[in-house]
Amino acid sequence: MQYKNVANIKKLYRGKQNLPPQNLPYLDKLAQLGPGDLIKNEQTPAKSEVDASFKLLRKRQIKKYINAKILIPLINLHNIREKHYKLAYTCFNGIYQDGYTLKNAGYYCNSRVCLICNNIRTAKYINKYYDTLQEYQDLHFITLTVPAVNGDVLRDTIGDMYRKFTLIRYKIKRKDKLIGLRKLECNYNIEKNWYNPHYHLIVQGKHIAARIRDEWLRLYPNAVKSAQDIQEVEDEYTEFNEKSLLELFKYMTKLWVSKNGKINFYPAYAIDTIIEAMWGKRIFVAYGLGKQVSENVNTEEYKMVIDKYRNDIWEWSKDMVNWVSIQYGDTLLPYDSGAKVLKKYQNKIEILK
Numbered sequence: 001m002q003y004k005n006v007a008n009i010k011k012l013y014r015g016k017q018n019l020p021p022q023n024l025p026y027l028d029k030l031a032q033l034g035p036g037d038l039i040k041n042e043q044t045p046a047k048s049e050v051d052a053s054f055k056l057l058r059k060r061q062i063k064k065y066i067n068a069k070i071l072i073p074l075i076n077l078h079n080i081r082e083k084h085y086k087l088a089y090t091c092f093n094g095i096y097q098d099g100y101t102l103k104n105a106g107y108y109c110n111s112r113v114c115l116i117c118n119n120i121r122t123a124k125y126i127n128k129y130y131d132t133l134q135e136y137q138d139l140h141f142i143t144l145t146v147p148a149v150n151g152d153v154l155r156d157t158i159g160d161m162y163r164k165f166t167l168i169r170y171k172i173k174r175k176d177k178l179i180g181l182r183k184l185e186c187n188y189n190i191e192k193n194w195y196n197p198h199y200h201l202i203v204q205g206k207h208i209a210a211r212i213r214d215e216w217l218r219l220y221p222n223a224v225k226s227a228q229d230i231q232e233v234e235d236e237y238t239e240f241n242e243k244s245l246l247e248l249f250k251y252m253t254k255l256w257v258s259k260n261g262k263i264n265f266y267p268a269y270a271i272d273t274i275i276e277a278m279w280g281k282r283i284f285v286a287y288g289l290g291k292q293v294s295e296n297v298n299t300e301e302y303k304m305v306i307d308k309y310r311n312d313i314w315e316w317s318k319d320m321v322n323w324v325s326i327q328y329g330d331t332l333l334p335y336d337s338g339a340k341v342l343k344k345y346q347n348k349i350e351i352l353k
């Protein structure tokens with residue numbers, strides 16, 4: 001449904017497009033209402049709903065800006081994933097306004113690089129698992145690492161980790177029930193050009209956590225023992241709350257390091273190596289918690305509202321760092337907000353080379 005109805009909107013307003021914006025105010029509901037008007041059932045949305053929508057849009061405005069910074073070097077690699085990165089570049093590019101409702105006019109790209117899609121995914125996983133996990137006592141975080149590897153064997157190494165974890169799971173299943181979540185992550189060390197794939201897990205039962213760690217060390221005798229960390233969730237976070245789960249879900253693939261208040265993204269080749277190595281592999285796996293949640297974010301419906309009635313398409317402008325009306329040329333978020341995002345983030349974000 002990309003840019004659905006854009007042709008109709010363009011047709012509807014043909015001939016009015018050259019008028020300056022002040023002559024074409026928002027279609028005020030009261031002023032425009034006539035007998036049999038199509039908008040008669042629509043109510044002006046509550047202020048709280050409008051505020052929440054704009055808060056979300058402002059977050060996405062920042063994410064669109066950062067996405068572009070990461071994605072341009074990835075697109076410029078001109079490899080087999082170029083199309084994938086281009087789709088991510090135009091993720092959530094158009095917003096369709098139907099009266100008071102704002103909807104994605106394009107698509108969500110589903111890329112693991114995309115900050116917008118990652119954010120939606122995080123919310124989706126928390127919605128699915130938070131309540132369920134809260135019912136369990138004695139939750140533990142575990143980190144399982146393997147020795148660092150070069151990029152050319154990263155995919156095989158991840159495959160090996162999957163197989164070995166499956167072996168461990170079968171062993172545990174003989175006596176116990178494995179309940180928890182497992183997440184795959186990969187860090188990159190730019191000085192050494194090494195990749196550090198690892199698992200983060202949250203599992204129920206201290207003895208199960210210890211068993212997983214011990215079996216892992218048996219299968220990976222060269223893994224650093226002290227790196228196989230177990231932490232009691234309640235110790236770490238006082239109590240199990242959304243924050244503790246957020247830590248686990250936060251990034252589909254964390255592709256940066258924070259340093260001195262700056263966010264340094266891995267170089268494009270390293271991000272691409274990680275994306276390639278994880279391609280088609282599950283990042284999150286749930287055990288004993290019902291059906292797996294899909295990574296697809298297009299299933300999530302985000303209702304956003306605006307208090308100015310209009311039928312329009314707002315299209316992302318990378319120069320304005322804002323969504324701009326295709327009809328009137330005004331901006332969806334405050335006109336100067338794009339410049340503020342630029343000012344705040346252009347020196348804060350760096351793509352390592």
Ligand SMILES: [Zn+2]
Pocket residue numbers: 088091092108109110111114115116117118
């Ligand atoms: Zn996306």
